[in-house]
Amino acid sequence: MLTLGIVNTYDKIKILDAHYRAIARAAPICHAFGFHLALFDFPFKMTPEELVDFVMDKTTIGESGSYLKTLYETNRLSVFDLPKKGFQSQFGEVIVTSSKPDPKKQVTPLKIAEEALHNRSFLFLVGLGRKGLPKELFERGKYHLDITSKGLSLETCTAIGAIPAHIRGLMDNLEGKK
Numbered sequence: 001m002l003t004l005g006i007v008n009t010y011d012k013i014k015i016l017d018a019h020y021r022a023i024a025r026a027a028p029i030c031h032a033f034g035f036h037l038a039l040f041d042f043p044f045k046m047t048p049e050e051l052v053d054f055v056m057d058k059t060t061i062g063e064s065g066s067y068l069k070t071l072y073e074t075n076r077l078s079v080f081d082l083p084k085k086g087f088q089s090q091f092g093e094v095i096v097t098s099s100k101p102d103p104k105k106q107v108t109p110l111k112i113a114e115e116a117l118h119n120r121s122f123l124f125l126v127g128l129g130r131k132g133l134p135k136e137l138f139e140r141g142k143y144h145l146d147i148t149s150k151g152l153s154l155e156t157c158t159a160i161g162a163i164p165a166h167i168r169g170l171m172d173n174l175e176g177k178k
Contacts, residue, residue, distance in 0.1 A: 001123040003036040003091045004029070007082065007137065008043070009129030016041050022128050023051075026057045026160045027068035030076065033164035037071050038123065040084040043091060048072055048079050055059065084139065092121025094141045096133060097163060099153040101144030109147060113170035124167075126159050 002024060009016055019042055030037045032090060040158040044051050052072045080088065087094050095112065096105075125141065127133035138144070147163050148154065154162060 001036060001091070001092065002080075002116055002164070002167065003121070003123045004037050004160065005038040005087075005091070005123045006128050006160070007041055007125055007133055008039070009127050009131055009134060010033045012041060012043055018082055018088050018128065019043070020055045020058050022157060022160070023055055023068060027077075027164040029161050029164050031067045031070055034152045035168075036076040036078065036091075037068075037079040038080065038088075040080050040125075042079065044079065048077055051079060052077070078128050088121055089125035090121070093123070093143060093167040095122050095124045095125050095143045095145050096138050096141030097124055097147060097159060098133065098138070098147065099146055099151050101146050102138065104163070105141065107143040107145055108149065108164055109145065110170055112143070112145065113174055115166055116167065117163040117171055117174055124163050126156060128156050128178065 006022060006026060023039065024035075026037055029035070044054070046054065049072065052069050055068055056066070056134065068077065094108070116122060124145070124164065125133055125137060145163075147166055157172075
């Protein structure tokens with residue numbers, strides 16, 4: 001299982017346009033490339049079903065939230081508070097996405113694609129906010145991934161699109177060579 005995990009680093013109390021717009025943008029990407037979507041530390045005090053309805057009411061992005069509804073209906077949408085210790089085990093190994101990975105934890109997109117083809121599960125954490133992921137999450141990630149492999153910093157929604165597309169593209173390419 002491959003999961004895109006978006007960690008809210010904006011306001012923890014007030015719902016901002018950036019919150020539901022990022023969710024609406026991530027849903028079609030996750031749907032298209034076979035990823036699950038996990039949301040961490042968002043200020044929504046509602047069930048996942050209520051969240052889907054809320055997003056569908058607020059935006060035209062992602063076919064007015066219909067891809068988010070599809071993720072929900074196929075059990076590929078999860079909403080959590082940010083865990084104090086480890087992330088939920090069903091998501092597999094935690095991968096911190098960053099343009100500045102720790103060299104000791106750095107992994108290539110190709111290595112992740114190869115492992116995913118061997119049924120390894122991964123949770124790709126992306127920070128939603130000006131400061132990116134909190135530094136304490138860098139310690140929790142078993143791996144660090146620079147999706148560009150060039151140290152280029154990507155805007156959040158660009159990263160949300162690039163990570164699943166690149167990993168799935170590599171996986172499809174590797175499968176085609178078998």
